[in-house]
Amino acid sequence: MKKTLYQKLYDAHIVCEEKDHLPILYIDLHLIHEVTSPQAFCEMRSKNRFVRQPNKTFAVMDHNVPTISRNLELSTVIAKKQMNELIKNCEEFNIKLFDLSNPNQGIVHVVGPEQGMILPGMTIVCGDSHTSTHGAFGTLSFGIGTSEVEHVLSTQTLKQDRFKSMKIELNGNINYGTTAKDIILFIIRRLGISCGSGYVIEFSGSLIPHLSMESRMTICNMVIEMGAKSGIIAPDKVTVEYLKNRTYVPKGKDWNCALLYWNTLKSDLGANFDKKVVLDISSVSPQVTWGTNPSQTISIDEKIPELLSYYDVIERNSAEQSLQYMGLEPGMYLTDVSIDKVFIGSCTNSRIEDLRDVANIVKHKCISDTVHAIIVPGSGTVKRQAEEEGLDKIFVNAGFEWRHSGCSMCLAMNGDCLKSKERCASTSNRNFEGRQGRGGRTHLVSPIMAAAAALFGHFVDVRKL
Numbered sequence: 304m305k306k307t308l309y310q311k312l313y314d315a316h317i318v319c320e321e322k323d324h325l326p327i328l329y330i331d332l333h334l335i336h337e338v339t340s341p342q343a344f345c346e347m348r349s350k351n352r353f354v355r356q357p358n359k360t361f362a363v364m365d366h367n368v369p370t371i372s373r374n375l376e377l378s379t380v381i382a383k384k385q386m387n388e389l390i391k392n393c394e395e396f397n398i399k400l401f402d403l404s405n406p407n408q409g410i411v412h413v414v415g416p417e418q419g420m421i422l423p424g425m426t427i428v429c430g431d432s433h434t435s436t437h438g439a440f441g442t443l444s445f446g447i448g449t450s451e452v453e454h455v456l457s458t459q460t461l462k463q464d465r466f467k468s469m470k471i472e473l474n475g476n477i478n479y480g481t482t483a484k485d486i487i488l489f490i491i492r493r494l495g496i497s498c499g500s501g502y503v504i505e506f507s508g509s510l511i512p513h514l515s516m517e518s519r520m521t522i523c524n525m526v527i528e529m530g531a532k533s534g535i536i537a538p539d540k541v542t543v544e545y546l547k548n549r550t551y552v553p554k555g556k557d558w559n560c561a562l563l564y565w566n567t568l569k570s571d572l573g574a575n576f577d578k579k580v581v582l583d584i585s586s587v588s589p590q591v592t593w594g595t596n597p598s599q600t601i602s603i604d605e606k607i608p609e610l611l612s613y614y615d616v617i618e619r620n621s622a623e624q625s626l627q628y629m630g631l632e633p634g635m636y637l638t639d640v641s642i643d644k645v646f647i648g649s650c651t652n653s654r655i656e657d658l659r660d661v662a663n664i665v666k667h668k669c670i671s672d673t674v675h676a677i678i679v680p681g682s683g684t685v686k687r688q689a690e691e692e693g694l695d696k697i698f699v700n701a702g703f704e705w706r707h708s709g710c711s712m713c714l715a716m717n718g719d720c721l722k723s724k725e726r727c728a729s730t731s732n733r734n735f736e737g738r739q740g741r742g743g744r745t746h747l748v749s750p751i752m753a754a755a756a757a758l759f760g761h762f763v764d765v766r767k768l
């Protein structure tokens with residue numbers, strides 16, 4: 304039978320499949336962080352269980368970490384407790400942990416790939432929804448709940464139903480000023496926040512070979528915002544080039560064997576997809592969200608939609624509520640809206656390529672006096688690389704704060720947050736009410752759009768700079 308890449312990965316990991324039971328899959332890598340693991344370890348301890356394969360489990364602290372300095376004492380009581388628990392649990396259960404003292408600590412979805420832990424063909428889970436990011440390497444990766452974290456720790460397997468396969472074919476050329484972030488925002492706007500529900504989405508088409516791994520990760524990262532289980536992109540030359548010589552990739556003969564296997568990781572010609580969408584991305588412009596879900600998005604040169612343009616009553620009501628929360632009106636241009644904060648970071652857009660893009664925009668310029676802007680690199684590795692390239696100087700000279708790595712203002716758990724009614728241009732992935740602080744107003748954009756907004760104090764069309 305002809306199979307999609309998702310079906311191939313799924314089938315290759317079945318440990319047991321019996322009638323009337325969910326199949327059990329083998330998990331090649333289990334990533335854990337301080338927020339969704341403590342309860343799982345507690346349960347393990349109470350049941351006298353041990354971690355089945357500590358060498359296939361990797362921990363990092365990221366959600367709660369302070370980004371102003373590496374001093375854990377700066378954190379709130381709960382944050383400190385979660386991080387100390389993680390340290391204790393990793394010691395007791397013999398799990399490798401990148402804590403605050405580790406030079407490569409960072410956001411779990413940035414650290415895994417850059418360390419070469421994420422290899423095509425793997426199954427990867429984490430108690431975190433944006434685990435879909437790793438599908439960019441041709442893996443089957445998805446977020447799991449805390450009880451599933453416990454199950455994977457104890458057995459290195461997971462009960463998992465089959466999902467449907469969707470193909471999104473992206474064709475055409477990317478325009479100047481448009482990035483992977485704009486493409487995924489455009490897709491979510493077009494298809495809606497629940498169109499991925501029940502599916503693993505494979506991205507293919509003539510655009511893909513031109514996308515870097517960073518861009519592919521940005522796209523797969525956000526499929527969760529359209530309700531999909533995961534995103535997936537077949538590995539190719541770009542994947543292999545990215546992985547070569549990274550710390551945890553196989554070496555020598557094992558590398559050659561791996562290459563042979565990776566070559567087989569593609570959907571068979573004529574494989575059946577349950578849903579197919581073809582999009583021409585040549586006309587995609589820089590995107591900005593105006594509402595409180597990622598589909599409430601417009602191109603920078605468009606007006607916020609009139610409520611009457613919504614035929615669906617639920618969508619119209621949701622738009623009205625979003626506009627009220629965001630302090631905006633239909634018919635406005637976002638270029639007329641001033642912003643208070645800029646956040647460049649998160650597992651969507653905090654990799655070296657993103658920071659280079661920002662530096663290109665702000666070099667020899669100064670941010671607006673009315674804006675407070677922070678850049679939070681995705682990992683210590685990204686931070687070091689940026690500093691080696693002199694990007695930190697460009698940022699600091701322009702007036703940005705150059706922070707330590709972590710999730711930071713993406714979800715505002717560590718104290719980096721918006722005040723009520725503060726408006727933020729953010730490179731993160733969620734713009735729900737209160738996501739970046741109670742009453743805070745989030746506009747999701749690409750790193751270059753965020754950088755330009757910092758310079759001008761309002762959104763601008765980067766294509767006109």
Ligand SMILES: CC(C)[C@H](C(=O)O)[C@@H](O)C(=O)O
Nearest residue numbers: 338339366430431432433714
């Ligand atoms: C804390 C964690 C459970 C959560 C997630 O799973 O997505 C977080 O990473 C987020 O982005 O909201």
Ligand code: SF4
Nearest residue numbers: 433649650710713714
């Ligand atoms: S950066 Fe944001 S989206 Fe990513 S894992 Fe952290 S909190 Fe979740």
